[in-house]
Amino acid sequence: MRLATWNINSIRARADRALAFLEREDIDVLALQETKCKDAQFPREAFEAAGYEIATFGFSQWNGVAILSRVGLDDVEPGFVEQPPFGEVPAVEARALGATCGGVRVWSLYVPHGRALDNPHYAYKLAWLERLRQHAVDWVAADPQAKVALVGDWNVAPLDTDVWDMAVFEGQTHVSAPERAAFAAFAEAGYTEVSREFIPDERKYTYWDYQQLRFPKNEGLRIDFAYTSPALTPLVKGVKIDRDERKGKGASDHVPVILDIDDSQVSA
DNA sequence: ATGACCTTTTTAAAAGGA
Numbered sequence: 001m002r003l004a005t006w007n008i009n010s011i012r013a014r015a016d017r018a019l020a021f022l023e024r025e026d027i028d029v030l031a032l033q034e035t036k037c038k039d040a041q042f043p044r045e046a047f048e049a050a051g052y053e054i055a056t057f058g059f060s061q062w063n064g065v066a067i068l069s070r071v072g073l074d075d076v077e078p079g080f081v082e083q084p085p086f087g088e089v090p091a092v093e094a095r096a097l098g099a100t101c102g103g104v105r106v107w108s109l110y111v112p113h114g115r116a117l118d119n120p121h122y123a124y125k126l127a128w129l130e131r132l133r134q135h136a137v138d139w140v141a142a143d144p145q146a147k148v149a150l151v152g153d154w155n156v157a158p159l160d161t162d163v164w165d166m167a168v169f170e171g172q173t174h175v176s177a178p179e180r181a182a183f184a185a186f187a188e189a190g191y192t193e194v195s196r197e198f199i200p201d202e203r204k205y206t207y208w209d210y211q212q213l214r215f216p217k218n219e220g221l222r223i224d225f226a227y228t229s230p231a232l233t234p235l236v237k238g239v240k241i242d243r244d245e246r247k248g249k250g251a252s253d254h255v256p257v258i259l260d261i262d263d264s265q266v267s268a
Numbered sequence: 269a270t271g272a273c274c275t276t277t278t279t280a281a282a283a284g285g286a
Contacts, residue, residue, distance in 0.1 A: 009285085010275055034285085036276065061276040062284075113286065155286075163286095174286065209286070210273035218270090221286070247270050253285080 001071060001102050001261045002026055004242075005151035005226060007033040007110070007207075007254035011066065014252060015043045019050060021245060025258060028071045029101045031108030033153045033254075035064035042066065057097040064094050065110055065152075071102030080135050084127045086112070086120075096132070104232065104261065105139070109152030114173035122173060125155070129182040137189045140229050148229035150191065153207075153254060155223055156183040158193075161202040162222035164214075174223065183225075191227040195257055198239035206241055207254045215246050224257050235262040 004027045008014050011032060022030060035042065035058050042056045053073035058064030067073065077098035085092045095110040109132070112125040132150070139146050156179045157163045169175045187193065205220025214220060228236055238260040245255040 013275065034275095113284080115284085115286090157286095169286090172286080207286075208270095213270095213272050216270050216272090223286080244270085251270095253274075 001028045001104070001263050002258060003029045003031070003101075003104065003106065003149060003151070003261055004256045004258045005031040005033070005108065005224060006256035007153040007224060007252060009034050009036070009252040009254065011035040011064075012037055012041065012043060014250065015046055017245075017250065017252075019046055021242070021256060022047075022050060022052070022068070025242065025256070027258070028069065029104070029106060030068040031106055031151050032066040032068070033064075033108060033110035035066050036061050037064055055097060055099050057094045059094050062093070063110055065097040065108040067097055067099045067101065067106055067108050069099065069101040072100070074100045080107075080132060082131055084124060084131055086124045095128070102263070103147060105146060105148045107148070107150050107152070109150060109154065111153060111155045113155050114179070117171065117173060117176060125173075126178055126182055130185070133182070133185050133189060136186060136191060136227075136229075140190060140231075145231045146229055147232040147235070148191075149232060149259070150186065150227040151225070151257070151259075153223060154183060154225050156180060157221055157223055158183050159222075162205075164203075164205070164219035164221070174221070186227045190230050192233040193225050193227050194233060194236045194259060195226055195239045195241070198236075199241060204241055206257060208246060210253055224254055226257055226259055232261070236260065237262055
């Protein structure tokens with residue numbers, strides 16, 4: 001089974017690219033972030049025609065997550081329990097969507113950005129990650145054989161080498177100690193960030209700003225990750241960052257991260 | 269060439285992104 005995660009930065013603007021990607025990379029399950037549309041606006045038909053079931057969670061032009069699967073799509077969960085809300089009128093945002101696909105509990109995650117260290121969005125980000133971590137612990141405590149994949153745009157650069165120039169990011173979000181601790185806490189809970197296991201190299205980014213020739217200069221960030229639960233980790237046989245997807249006109253600013261999972265021991 | 273922001277919505281100008 002091939003499982004991919006991709007912050008697509010509008011599914012309506014990039015449905016054709018998504019379809020081409022699914023076919024080119026032979027993807028079974030695709031977790032999307034920043035779909036930027038309401039559920040009713042999601043371009044379902046083309047994906048259904050290609051053989052995928054679709055679960056969406058979107059309220060507006062902001063955020064939005066989805067999961068496409070051709071190996072089953074069950075127990076869909078829009079948002080996690082007690083997901084922290086945000087806003088003047090506190091509301092849960094469309095940043096997490098769970099579904100069971102081919103025996104794997106997939107969570108498509110769009111972690112809050114944080115905006116600035118003194119912004120309320122930053123405290124929201126840390127609380128959001130901590131609540132998710134508690135769930136991650138509980139899920140494997142309840143069932144040590146649970147195959148859980150927490151995939152998406154984590155909006156955290158765990159290592160200094162995950163940003164193209166640390167001097168630029170000093171005092172900014174994504175690289176602060178609390179954010180990195182919140183990210184590392186998933187590993188302390190027994191999960192493994194498998195992209196790092198398979199791709200330990202530096203300057204292997206997943207995001208490049210549209211501005212200032214960041215992509216051709218390879219000035220990017222590594223912020224899209226895949227944490228797998230103890231039972232799932234040994235089944236992950238490979239990980240690829242699809243850097244080519246950033247090329248050409250009409251690319252998202254993020255590229256997909258693809259996991260190859262050994263099907264033979266995963267029952268649907 | 270891998271190329272000089274993009275997407276959305278109250279269709280102009282602003283917000284969010286990282």
